[in-house]
Amino acid sequence: MLFNSINFAIFLPIVFILYWFFTKRNLKIQNKLLLISSYFFYACWDWRFLFLLLFSTLLDYLTGLKMQTSENQKQKKRWFWLSVIINLGFLGIFKYYNFFAESFADIMSNLGWTVSPLMINIILPVGISFYTFHGLSYIIDIYKNRIKAEKSFINYAVFVSFFPLLVAGPIERATHLLPQIKKQRSFDYFQAIDGLRQILWGLFKKIVIADNCAIYANEIFNNYADMNGSSLILGAIFFTFQIYGDFSGYSDIALGTARLFGIELLQNFAFPYFSRDIAEFWRRWHISLSSWFKDYIYIPLGGSKGGDWMRIRNTLIIFIISGFWHGANWTFIVWGFLNALFIMPSIIMKTNRNNIKTVAEGRLLPTIKEFIQMILTFGLTVFAWIFFRSENLGQAVNYILGIFSLSVFDIPKFDGIENSKTIIVLLIIFIITEWRGRENKYALERLKIIKSKTLRWIIYILVLLSIYFYGNFGETVEFIYFQF
Structure with a gap:
């Protein structure tokens, strides 16, 4: 269901009316309505991938609870890595498997060996990169003791699958969106x-x-x-x-x-x-993704604290990953690398905050x-x-x-x-x-x-x-x- 379609023009007013006039402003009913509406919205693309969204949501919800109640850090870490590996595994299979298989075959061919890789013919689930990153940020924040695990599955599921942001962001944080989902809402004209x-x-x-x-x-x-x-x-x-x-x-x-x-x-x-300058551009373009990479990859890598070499290395890593996040094609990787080169002078001369x-x-x-x-x-x-x-x-x-x-x-x-x-x-x-x-x-x-x-x-x-x-x-x- 596209935002610029007749279907959405019909869908949105119906959900709006039900939300404000038929839920009696009951928070639990409102959230259940948002969840049902979001799943219907997503199922309109391809109902089969709704099960993948449900699985991802349930995985991170249960993992969060398990980490919260873990008896020690070692057990907590096991649950954390289980979620990370499964989430990135699904993303890798659906989005990147064929790319890696073809790239490996090309490398072998250049070395003189003929390789016929096994390719998989699958459709990329719409929004998988976005809702995967929603779940990962939630799991990481619990692991780092920034937030507590959400006990209500409905509340957490709305956070992951709220239909306005479900298929193309912005990439939300549990620290920002979950409190709003759990808070009583009243109509503001x-x-x-x-x-x-x-x-x-x-x-x-x-x-x-x-x-x-x-x-x-x-x-x-x-x-x-x-x-x-x-x-x-x-x-x-x-x-x-x-x-x-x-x-x-x-x-x-x-x-x-x-x-x-x-x-x-x-x-x-x-x-x-x-x-x-390019540094300012990346503070203003796809802000939610840029800040996600900064908080969950750049800073854990050491950020800007380890001298020029570490700042250069970490910046390059972030932009390469950003390019790769956009798609399984060397064009995206080169695009990310180019932006890294463009921003590098300001990183080296420390003018990126000018x-x-x-x-x-x-x-x-x-x-x-x-x-x-x-x-x-x-x-x-x-x-x-x-x-x-x-x-x-x-x-x-x-x-x-x-x-x-x-x-x-x-x-x-x-x-x-x-x-x-x-x-x-x-x-x-x-x-x-x-x-x-x-x-x-x-x-x-x-x-x-x-x-x-x-x-x-x-x-x-x-x-x-x-x-x-x-x-x-x-x-x-x-x-x-x-x-x-």
């Missing part, structure tokens, strides 16, 4: 209105920006060998905005939907394309220095996205070689270039809107300060009309991060 406003902006990002950019990004990437350099640059930029509109749009819809039920999820994006505050905070325009920094950072990001989007390393390398050719000075030329002018205009409007709202959690949040109700509604209607007239409704395009 202003919270709900803010949720609807964020859902509206998320739909605009997805349907108007991402899905329209996808048309031209796909056209150029799929036919890159026939494109001139300027067209290839344009294709990379289209994909850059496609993936941002797609993923941050999903996050906006997820956070807005959660607010309708009185729950606040972690912010996942904070206007990353206005970053002044740009903490929002760019041009309290000002309408950035300084010339800030503008140049944003352009350079954006350019590096676009370059790295080429690897992320490419089917294989060969395509990525040839795509880049095509950019660095004399044809880069030619006028862009590809099928549909005339129609693409509309999305370019929409992108300019989108960038201006995002810039104006960059000091808020999402762009339209700043409408709260507008006292005129009429003006606010005019803006809402304009956004709705732009979705209706300029949205790509030709085919329902799945969110990119569903494959991760």
Whole structure:
């Protein structure tokens, strides 16, 4: 069930009405309703994988209780590693087995031996990387004595499978979400209105920006060998905005939907394309994943305490793992490695914390220095996205070689270039809107300060009309991060 589908437009109001008007605000009934709704939501993708979600949830729930009641640290550690190994084992089989098998065969082939690996033909369960990380963070926090094990299976299961975040995040922490699930909730009109406003902006990002950019990004990437350099640059930029509109749009819809039920999820994006360096970009892009890696891998590895070599090593490890988390393809690993290289100068010179505050905070325009920094950072990001989007390393390398050719000075030329002018205009409007709202959690949040109700509604209607007239409704395009 996609957020941008008719099915979800029917599903959400039904759950909302049942939640607030038929549960008599009974917390236990509300949580049971959320759990049933979440399992139904997930089963709409493929009901068979619901059993995998249930197994993972039950495993970590029971493991948490066993660790809590362990008689000694050795027993506690056994339960901990049992959960970690099984969780990562399932993730490895479903997501990475074929990749490792093919890579091993390629290595043997280069050494002169022919190997025919046993491949498995299985579908990747949607959201497995996200709900696996939910469970792992819970287990690790119990093991580190940061939290107590949750006694209620219903409460824990809602934490893992709450439908707004189930298939593409944000990656929640038990310390943040579980207390909200266990706390009595009452309807907050202003919270709900803010949720609807964020859902509206998320739909605009997805349907108007991402899905329209996808048309031209796909056209150029799929036919890159026939494109001139300027067209290839344009294709990379289209994909850059496609993936941002797609993923941050999903996050906006997820956070807005959660607010309708009185729950606040972690912010996942904070206007990353206005970053002044790569370090700032990664503090603003997929925030929940970046902070997960920092807290559960980077810091346990020693963080920044062991001198320059340890900081360099740990940073490289984190970005390689981040690339691998995104998919079983060398393109993702190279993408992660490139980002590690881009961020390394600031790590070595210890300038990675220079740009903490929002760019041009309290000002309408950035300084010339800030503008140049944003352009350079954006350019590096676009370059790295080429690897992320490419089917294989060969395509990525040839795509880049095509950019660095004399044809880069030619006028862009590809099928549909005339129609693409509309999305370019929409992108300019989108960038201006995002810039104006960059000091808020999402762009339209700043409408709260507008006292005129009429003006606010005019803006809402304009956004709705732009979705209706300029949205790509030709085919329902799945969110990119569903494959991760």
